[in-house]
Amino acid sequence: GAVVSQHPSWVICKSGTSVKIECRSLDFQATTMFWYRQFPKQSLMLMATSNEGSKATYEQGVEKDKFLINHASLTLSTLTVTSAHPEDSSFYICSARNYRGYTGELFFGEGSRLTVL
């Protein structure tokens, strides 16, 4: 299968600061990446779709100014949580498609656990 890597795995920050999470496809080019959020004991919720070279598409209810997504290359997408607050504490996980199309299998990174104090 394809390899997707996230960094950092864990991050603790103070309220009001910004945090950047990286998602990399290591052995393939990913024209599309997806960002998900998971609260404890809940399912994964799609936050946004990231397309290389264009603006991200956000799901309803997700603040685009709060969660900045950049997909500047075919192997890297970043999620920046701006002015983080304790309610932003969550598990963030990205996925990438190993196919230059719309129906390929999705692979996930290891996830990033954010704690905002």
Next chain:
Amino acid sequence: GIQVEQSPPDLILQEGANSTLRCNFSDSVNNLQWFHQNPWGQLINLFYIPSGTKQNGRLSATTVATERYSLLYISSSQTTDSGVYFCAVHTGTASKLTFGTGTRLQVTL
């Protein structure tokens, strides 16, 4: 949007037992995947299965797209099978993945 329901929500098995997990979805889908989320949160790809049956070791999956459900079979369960199992469906032109509600499995000795 599409609804994806999984059952049972929680399952406790003794090591060696077999189980069937179900995934129902409310609309047509492009494709379907099964994942195992381990205690550290990582999602492990199990199956990519739009229709038919696939097997991988002690695990197998069957998707009946026309009836909008998929089943995951776990045979001879082991403690390392513990975790949460998610099905997820691909929908729309961008083939976004919508996750099911999950089944939390605990395998005991």
